[in-house]
Amino acid sequence: MKQIEKLIKLIEINLKEKKKIFLFFDYDGVLVPIQNNPDRAYLPRTTKDGLIRLIKNKSFKVALVSGRTLNTLKRLTKLNNKEVIFIGSHGFELLYKGKTSFFSKQNISTINKIRPKALKVAKSVAKGFLEYKPYTFTYHIRDTKKSNLVEKLSKVMKKFLKENKLHNKLKILKGKNIVEVLPQEVSKGHAVEKIIKQFPNYSYIYFGDDVTDISALKIVKRYKGISVSLNPYLKYKTDFLIHPKNINRIIRV
């Protein structure tokens, strides 16, 4: 049996046993394919309809967990249902039942202070652009001439933070053509754990495709949940590996 079939079967068994299921979805690369222009990564209609059906079903709880800001997530998904939980900015912001709150407020001003200098540093390594995000420094690399630029840029950024004595306050995240700088204490894993504590007695499943999802995949395992990767190259062993095109089969269970 293929992994996707096994996973669907497992969900069905849980439902038959009247267990409630909490589904955590990363956004880019999980619910939407990775786009060249991140501004246009809209939630596909069929995925959205499926999510709304799940949200309305009392057996499920749904959270979107993304590096994107809440505002961007709202704009791209147009999911207005108040029951859906949005975790934005890598676990910094939370939107639930129409209320926004923050998981941590430390070290945000530090990010703002370093932004202009950090941008200069980034531009000197690779062509690209800064995404407007209030709580992180997010640089999208768009440079086809050189290779290994994510590695190179993160090394240079690390040095930059060290020189400015900020390496204990800020950390670097590497993604697909993205290098981000954000407060040390912010992670998807921290945010997901806080949500899990608010919703005990669920079976948790996390779907992720990138390095930034690893902390959350680990937390879900700690709470006896299921970890699912949509990226065969992810450097973390999950319970299941599925192809991104199969995400809609999960949403339509």
Ligand SMILES: [Mg+2]
């Ligand atoms: Mg992703």
